[in-house]
Amino acid sequence: MRTRRPLGLGMVGGGQGAYIGNIHRLASRLDGKWRLVAGAFDVDPQRGREFASGEGLDPARSYGAYQDLITAEVGREDKVDAVAICTPNFTHYPIAKALIDAGFDVICEKPLTATLEDAIALEKLARESGRFVGVTYTYSGYPMVHEARVRVARGEIGAVRTVQVEYPLEWMATAIEKTGNVQAAWRTDPKKNGRGGSVGDIGTHAYHLAGFVTGLKLEALTADLATFVGGRALDDNAHVMMRYEGGARGLLWSSQVAVGNSNGVRLRVFGEKGSFQWFQEHPNELVFTPLEGRVQLIKRGADDLSADAKARTRTPPGHPEGYLEAFANLYAGFAEAIQARQDRREPDPIGQNVPLAYDGLKGVAFVEAVVDSHEASDQPWIRPVAV
Ligand code: NAI
Numbered sequence: 334m335r336t337r338r339p340l341g342l343g344m345v346g347g348g349q350g351a352y353i354g355n356i357h358r359l360a361s362r363l364d365g366k367w368r369l370v371a372g373a374f375d376v377d378p379q380r381g382r383e384f385a386s387g388e389g390l391d392p393a394r395s396y397g398a399y400q401d402l403i404t405a406e407v408g409r410e411d412k413v414d415a416v417a418i419c420t421p422n423f424t425h426y427p428i429a430k431a432l433i434d435a436g437f438d439v440i441c442e443k444p445l446t447a448t449l450e451d452a453i454a455l456e457k458l459a460r461e462s463g464r465f466v467g468v469t470y471t472y473s474g475y476p477m478v479h480e481a482r483v484r485v486a487r488g489e490i491g492a493v494r495t496v497q498v499e500y501p502l503e504w505m506a507t508a509i510e511k512t513g514n515v516q517a518a519w520r521t522d523p524k525k526n527g528r529g530g531s532v533g534d535i536g537t538h539a540y541h542l543a544g545f546v547t548g549l550k551l552e553a554l555t556a557d558l559a560t561f562v563g564g565r566a567l568d569d570n571a572h573v574m575m576r577y578e579g580g581a582r583g584l585l586w587s588s589q590v591a592v593g594n595s596n597g598v599r600l601r602v603f604g605e606k607g608s609f610q611w612f613q614e615h616p617n618e619l620v621f622t623p624l625e626g627r628v629q630l631i632k633r634g635a636d637d638l639s640a641d642a643k644a645r646t647r648t649p650p651g652h653p654e655g656y657l658e659a660f661a662n663l664y665a666g667f668a669e670a671i672q673a674r675q676d677r678r679e680p681d682p683i684g685q686n687v688p689l690a691y692d693g694l695k696g697v698a699f700v701e702a703v704v705d706s707h708e709a710s711d712q713p714w715i716r717p718v719a720v
Contacts, residue, residue: 339368340668343406343413343437345399345428346420348375348384352516353442354419357469358388360660361417366668371406371413373399376420399428403435414671415440415465421519422527426451429466433458438465440667444537444700445693447527452697459690465674466690467667470541472598473688474659474666476633476645477619481602481609482546482686483639484621490604496575496583497601498543500535501591505569508562521565529700530567532558536587536703537696541688542600543585544695546609549577551695556703561590573703617653644682663687 342361347354354374361367371394375381378397385395396402399416406412415438418428426446429439439459445468446452459466472478485493510517519525520534527533544551554575558568569590575583591597598613610620617633633642634650645662648654662683669684 337672339366340414340671341370341411342367343371343402343416344369345373345402345416345418346375346424347372347417348377348381350515351375351419353469354417356657356660357417357419357440357664359657361664363657363661364665364668366665370394370411371396371402373397373402400431403431403437406437407435412437414438415467415667418442421525422533423447423525426455429455430458433462433464433466436464438671440467440469440664441690441693442469443541443693444527444529444533444697445690446697447525447533449697449701452694456690456694465667465671466693467663467670468688468690468693468696469660469663470538470545470688470692470696471656471660471663472538472542472613473545473686474645474662475611475613475616476638476642476654476659476662477611477616477631478542478546478600479645479686480631480633480638480642481600481611481619482548483641484609485547485602485604489606489621490602490608490623491606492579493547493549493577493581493602493604495581495603496543496547496549496577497599497603498539498583499586499588499597499599500539501586501588501594501597502531502535503590503592503594505562505589506592508564510565521567523566526567527697527700528567528704529571530558530560530565531569531587531589532556532571532573532703533567533700534587534589536571536573536585537700538598539585539587539600540699541692541696542598543583543602545686545688546600546611547577547581547602549579549581549583551583551699552576552578554699554702554706556706558704558707568704568707571703573706613656616655616659617650640682641686 373396417440556573559570570588573585607623619631666687673680
């Protein structure tokens with residue numbers, strides 16, 4: 334086991350009252366591989382500095398704006414190793430570009446950017462600069478998702494025929510964006526969020542999860558979007574039919590108005606010889622059903638799991654792991670990928686198969702295709718002769 338000093342983490346966004354920044358802070362701490370040392374935490378400079386002080390940061394490394402963070406950190410001997418971008422979607426591209434141009438590695442929230450143009454430019458920049466750009470597709474951090482991925486690749490269910498993936502949420506079932514909910518306000522503003530409402534916010538997670546586990550590449554899609562809450566400018570429900578290369582089919586549902594679902598991410602993969610099912614509210618279990626066999630529960634922590642799942646497991650079976658550990662696995666993976674690159678060696682399993690800029694670009698391309706499909710006037714809708 335290699336031991337070395339923790340990597341220095343900077344953060345943009347994620348200040349007082351923000352959602353995902355705190356998850357990044359908790360997750361990055363879990364394995365001692367990162368230490369939060371600098372930040373421009375808020376769009377309001379003063380609030381950001383107050384927040385940094387509450388986090389115990391060196392006041393000299395608490396910045397009013399990300400541009401100040403870049404200018405000051407570049408000149409430091411102990412400069413941050415990477416910066417996490419935890420801001421609304423439309424700011425990801427300018428912030429990431431400025432960081433990469435200044436030579437920093439980046440950990441960026443999904444969707445990678447708010448527009449396809451920006452996603453293409455950012456992926457190109459990441460590739461050409463050689464900087465590390467990790468994307469926090471949370472669900473690819475779960476050990477049992479990796480287990481499913483390994484088993485599908487091993488051929489345990491044969492060729493995949495169909496994939497059902499869904500991400501239903503209920504929190505936007507009413508117009509909370511009009512009642513002061515900050516997160517809902519920018520998510521329903523096309524300029525800040527991008528063109529895809531539910532599909533950009535959570536459909537991107539589902540799309541990544543399905544492709545990650547099956548290894549299938551999307552060939553084409555057709556989509557039907559709906560906005561159920563009056564006055565909302567973006568979709569809050571999306572149904573997407575997908576055709577994968579090689580003939581497999583997929584069905585993706587994302588919804589922000591699915592009452593009764595707090596965070597109901599569910600993946601079902603059906604192959605010629607069996608199926609796998611994974612549900613994020615029971616993340617320690619993978620359900621395997623072989624053709625003409627019995628339903629089997631594969632549990633996290635078991636001795637016979639793959640190296641990929643084991644590398645992402647901290648506690649024995651029966652001591653549940655969940656969301657924070659999955660997010661921490663992404664951070665551990667990013668640290669390992671960055672350190673392996675510094676050491677010019679292959680990363681250990683935890684640093685392999687982490688979501689990168691190209692995965693982020695694919696997610697944004699998916700969203701754009703979904704919205705294009707929905708808006709296309711030649712979308713075939715056939716009314717049956719009897720209804
Ligand atoms: P939020 O609205 O709760 O927080 C945004 C934060 O960014 C606030 O602190 C705000 O002051 C700050 N900010 C905005 N512009 C800034 C700037 N120019 N410089 C510095 N700080 C700035 O948003 P939330 O819900 O935390 O989402 C942030 C990002 O994380 C989004 O891209 C979202 O899609 C993603 N997200 C990802 C999740 C995951 O599972 N991976 C879950 C939730 C959100």
